[in-house]
Amino acid sequence: MNIFLDGLIVPEAEAVVSVYDHGFLYGDGIYETMRSYDGVVFMLSRHIKRLQRSAHLIRLEAPEKERLTDAVYATIEANNLSDAYIRITLSRGKGPIGLDPGLCGKHTLVVIAEPFREYPALCYERGVHLIFAKTRRNLAEAVDPKIKSLNFLNNILAKMEAKERGAYEAVMLNAAGFLTEGTVCNIFFVRHGILYTPSVAAGILDGITRELVIGLARKNGIKVEEGKFYPEDLLGASEVFFTNTTAEVMPVARVEDREFEVGEITRVLRSLYRAEVRRYVSNNSR
Numbered sequence: 282m283n284i285f286l287d288g289l290i291v292p293e294a295e296a297v298v299s300v301y302d303h304g305f306l307y308g309d310g311i312y313e314t315m316r317s318y319d320g321v322v323f324m325l326s327r328h329i330k331r332l333q334r335s336a337h338l339i340r341l342e343a344p345e346k347e348r349l350t351d352a353v354y355a356t357i358e359a360n361n362l363s364d365a366y367i368r369i370t371l372s373r374g375k376g377p378i379g380l381d382p383g384l385c386g387k388h389t390l391v392v393i394a395e396p397f398r399e400y401p402a403l404c405y406e407r408g409v410h411l412i413f414a415k416t417r418r419n420l421a422e423a424v425d426p427k428i429k430s431l432n433f434l435n436n437i438l439a440k441m442e443a444k445e446r447g448a449y450e451a452v453m454l455n456a457a458g459f460l461t462e463g464t465v466c467n468i469f470f471v472r473h474g475i476l477y478t479p480s481v482a483a484g485i486l487d488g489i490t491r492e493l494v495i496g497l498a499r500k501n502g503i504k505v506e507e508g509k510f511y512p513e514d515l516l517g518a519s520e521v522f523f524t525n526t527t528a529e530v531m532p533v534a535r536v537e538d539r540e541f542e543v544g545e546i547t548r549v550l551r552s553l554y555r556a557e558v559r560r561y562v563s564n565n566s567r
């Protein structure tokens with residue numbers, strides 16, 4: 282693949298970053314993941330805004346919106362992609378060993394774009410298996426989950442638990458035992474026709490897909506409640522699904538040993554989301 286690295290498009294073999302980059306040494310940096318459909322990056326402005334917010338929260342200067350937009354589209358075009366997975370990585374940059382970000386010169390900006398690999402159809406037809414991880418989600422007062430940081434070990438530890446237990450994804454609780462989110466997704470569940478999802482105050486990344494799904498649900502007469510919920514609330518649900526940019530709306534067939542059908546509200550929201558993508562793509566085609 283061709284990679285965008287600090288203003289240049291270079292072949293993957295030449296896209297190398299210094300071993301002194303503080304992103305590598307300390308996980309000091311941030312990122313965003315996006316998806317393009319027919320050559321249009323869905324919700325690009327929202328992703329750029331969130332990248333800039335993450336940068337602000339770690340006091341890292343982020344490039345302007347125009348520069349990031351150009352970098353993303355240049356990378357897609359350099360690889361002749363239409364339906365792509367795209368990742369922007371922004372690290373603190375190269376500097377001597379030592380935690381002080383002031384030691385680093387300029388940030389490092391990388392954009393990767395690859396052909397989008399569809400999730401197996403069976404995942405959407407039947408749903409996937411989740412577990413509750415023993416690993417708790419970072420406290421907002423420690424490393425705020427709102428920062429989409431390069432230090433992803435919290436989530437990686439939970440993901441390893443899911444893998445070890447033969448599950449697809451792990452749901453993390455916060456220190457107080459409330460539901461937060463998956464390792465790369467937000468969690469929703471339905472009880473008595475009402476859609477529930479942990480609030481941002483529970484300590485989650487406020488997913489762009491989550492926000493869109495909440496809006497679509499409300500617009501279509503589905504009541505949504507954001508709040509503090511326990512694992513038992515999830516286990517007592519009639520439907521469960523998760524959301525993120527790449528998987529969109531993904532049904533859940535099992536949480537621990539409790540099984541779920543792919544329910545009506547999940548199906549409706551999945552098809553409303555897909556329609557929203559189509560509408561966005563036709564309104565924003567370049």
Ligand code: PLP
Pocket residue numbers: 314436462463464465466467485486487488489490491524525526527
């Ligand atoms: N929560 C975490 C921890 C994530 O890493 C992600 C996406 O990568 C999400 C939630 C979902 O966010 P979005 O819908 O913006 O992709």
